[in-house]
Each structure stands twice: as C-alpha cells, then as structure tokens.
Amino acid sequence: MLVNSFNHFRAISILFIIAGHSFGVNGMEFDSVFNTTIQNLISGGTTLFVFISGFLFHHVFYKRYEYKTFMLNKGKNVLLPYIILGFLPILLLVIKKSDGFEGYFLPDGVGLLNEYLVPAFKYYISGRFLTAYWYIPFVIMMFALSPLHVKYIELQFKYQLLVIVIFSIAAVLIHRPIYNINVIQSLIYFTPVYLIGITASIHKELIYRYLTGKEGYILFAVIMLAGYQASLGVGGNYHKGAFIYGGVDLMLIQKILLCFFFIVWLNRFESYNNRAVHAVASTSFAAFFIHPFFLWFIVRLDLSFIATNSWFLYFVFVGTLSILCIFIAKVTKRIVPKYSRNIIGY
Numbered sequence: 001m002l003v004n005s006f007n008h009f010r011a012i013s014i015l016f017i018i019a020g021h022s023f024g025v026n027g028m029e030f031d032s033v034f035n036t037t038i039q040n041l042i043s044g045g046t047t048l049f050v051f052i053s054g055f056l057f058h059h060v061f062y063k064r065y066e067y068k069t070f071m072l073n074k075g076k077n078v079l080l081p082y083i084i085l086g087f088l089p090i091l092l093l094v095i096k097k098s099d100g101f102e103g104y105f106l107p108d109g110v111g112l113l114n115e116y117l118v119p120a121f122k123y124y125i126s127g128r129f130l131t132a133y134w135y136i137p138f139v140i141m142m143f144a145l146s147p148l149h150v151k152y153i154e155l156q157f158k159y160q161l162l163v164i165v166i167f168s169i170a171a172v173l174i175h176r177p178i179y180n181i182n183v184i185q186s187l188i189y190f191t192p193v194y195l196i197g198i199t200a201s202i203h204k205e206l207i208y209r210y211l212t213g214k215e216g217y218i219l220f221a222v223i224m225l226a227g228y229q230a231s232l233g234v235g236g237n238y239h240k241g242a243f244i245y246g247g248v249d250l251m252l253i254q255k256i257l258l259c260f261f262f263i264v265w266l267n268r269f270e271s272y273n274n275r276a277v278h279a280v281a282s283t284s285f286a287a288f289f290i291h292p293f294f295l296w297f298i299v300r301l302d303l304s305f306i307a308t309n310s311w312f313l314y315f316v317f318v319g320t321l322s323i324l325c326i327f328i329a330k331v332t333k334r335i336v337p338k339y340s341r342n343i344i345g346y
Contacts, residue, residue: 005266011280016045018291019318025298026314027307036230043236047255050190054197074143081345082136090123126181130292134180167192172249175238185242211264218261225254286329286346
C-alpha cells in the first residue's frame with residue numbers, strides 16, 4: 001500500500017516540474033538575488049521525481065520484484081507512452097530538418113536512413129525533441145539497472161551510506177549534462193538521489209522519529225542554499241560537460257534536503273485525503289508527458305502576451321496549465337480507459 005503522504009509528495013513534485021519549465025514562456029527575469037533565489041527553489045523538480053521513484057521501488061516493487069515483469073511493466077507504462085507521444089514531434093522535426101539546436105542530430109548524407117531514420121532514432125534515445133522528455137531514456141536505463149538496486153537494498157546500512165557518499169561526490173562534481181541529453185551523465189548524477197529514496201523507504205520510521213519537529217531547520221537550510229547560489233550569480237540547474245570542472249552543484253544538495261523536508265512534513269498529513277490533491281497525484285505522470293506540448297505550442301504560436309514577468313501571473317499560468325493537464329488526462333482515461341495508461345501514462 002502506498003504511503004498516503006507520498007501521494008501528496010507526487011502532487012507537489014509535478015507542480016515543481018511544470019513550474020520550473022514555465023519560466024521562459026512567462027518571460028520571467030532573474031535580475032535580482034531575490035528573484036533568482038525563488039528560481040533556485042522552484043528549479044530542479046526532477047530530483048523530487050527521482051527520489052520518489054527510488055522510494056517507491058523499495059516500498060512497492062521490491063517485495064514482489066521479478067526483473068522481467070518489472071521491465072515489461074515499465075515498458076508498457078513509461079516507454080510506450082514516450083514512443084507514442086514522441087512520434088509526431090519527432091516526425092515534424094525530422095521533416096523540417098531543424099530542431100533549434102543547429103541540426104545537431106541531423107547527419108550529413110541523403111536517403112531514408114541518414115535523413116530520417118537515424119535522426120529519429122537519436123531523438124528517441126536522447127529525448128531532445130520536447131521539454132522534459134530527456135527524463136524517459138534516463139529513467140528507463142535506471143529501471144534496467146534494478147538488479148543492482150536490489151543488491152543495494154540487501155547491503156548493510158553502513159555500506160549503503162558508503163555507496164551514497166561515493167555517488168553523491170561524483171554527482172555534485174559531474175553536474176547535469178548539457179541540454180540533459182547525455183543519458184550516462186544523467187544516470188550518474190541522479191543515482192544517489194534514487195538510492196537515497198530507496199534508503200528513505202527502508203528507514204522511513206527512523207526518519208520520522210528523528211526529524212519530525214525539525215522540518216523548519218531543513219527548510220531554512222534549503223532557502224539558505226538557494227539564496228547562496230543566487231548570490232554567486234547562479235540561477236537554476238547546473239549543466240556542463242561531464243569532465244569539465246564547474247564547482248559543486250548546490251542545486252542537488254538543496255533538492256535532496258527539500259525531499260527530506262517534504263517526507264517529514266507531509267507525514268503529518270498521512271490521514272488527510274483530498275480529492276484535488278489525489279487528482280494531481282494520480283495524473284502526475286500524465287501531466288509530465290502532456291505539459292511540454294502546451295509549452296511547445298505557446299513558443300511556436302508566439303503568444304507573447306503570456307510573457308509578463310509577473311510572479312502572480314506566472315503562478316496563475318502554472319496553476320492553469322496543471323489543471324489543463326489533469327483535465328486532458330481524465331478525459332483520455334474516460335474515452336479509452338483500457339489504453340490510456342499506455343498512451344499518456346495514466
């Protein structure tokens with residue numbers, strides 16, 4: 001049975017992700033430490049998603065884990081919607097021979113293979129065709145490594161901590177890949193988050209026992225890290241080549257702390273049930289798939305009136321976009337209940 005507070009956490013995480021992807025279309029300007037601090041608090045919501053995924057791997061799948069069944073399930077509910085929803089954007093990009101990145105994925109040469117099939121394949125394995133879709137190739141690779149995660153679960157706690165420390169050091173130095181398209185770099189970067197999520201599930205009662213009442217201190221540390229990053233002139237996620245030194249990734253540390261804040265704070269509402277929160281949580285993965293299409297259309301249609309550089313209108317936009325995503329997910333579920341999960345992940 002899913003911990004109810006994690007339904008709340010899933011709802012919050014998808015709102016963070018949608019909000020983080022909405023800065024550009026809303027014309028938000030981060031020309032002050034205050035504005036950049038808010039940007040840093042909102043950005044990086046994918047880390048919350050990865051933490052939750054790790055937590056659920058242990059809490060839901062571990063006890064009945066069987067590799068073939070697990071991967072078939074992820075193939076049907078994660079990879080298949082990605083392939084279906086990615087078909088039209090990739091088709092348009094391949095036909096136009098332009099992706100906004102100077103044709104990086106379009107190889108020289110002519111013919112069906114070089115002009116169409118190879119570029120389409122590269123789009124699919126990188127996710128570089130819509131905002132946020134890079135996450136799917138990465139997370140499928142993470143799922144494919146699940147036998148190692150089972151081995152990790154069975155380690156003694158001291159060895160689990162050692163593994164987390166080693167991967168965390170690598171992650172804060174390697175940063176996210178440029179344009180998020182290097183799947184191996186993303187895997188290295190997010191692995192400690194996934195493992196921390198697993199460990200949090202294993203020891204959740206200890207976490208609740210020792211951190212309940214200390215949420216305020218954790219949140220204070222999160223805000224201080226976001227502010228310090230802003231004072232350094234750094235806004236949003238850190239991106240660079242894997243082997244170029246770029247300092248310590250403060251965003252990763254901040255978001256891991258934010259994960260602990262949420263699991264402890266939300267545990268207070270374990271018995272709380274709200275239909276709106278449940279609707280956001282249950283459709284969170286569908287919203288992840290759907291919201292980039294709205295952002296894509298806004299950019300292509302040049303709806304400049306949305307770019308207001310107003311925090312109030314920005315949050316109105318994020319709320320409206322989230323509601324639209326939930327509505328589309330619910331309607332799709334109603335129209336094709338048997339296949340909607342394979343189409344949109346819900």
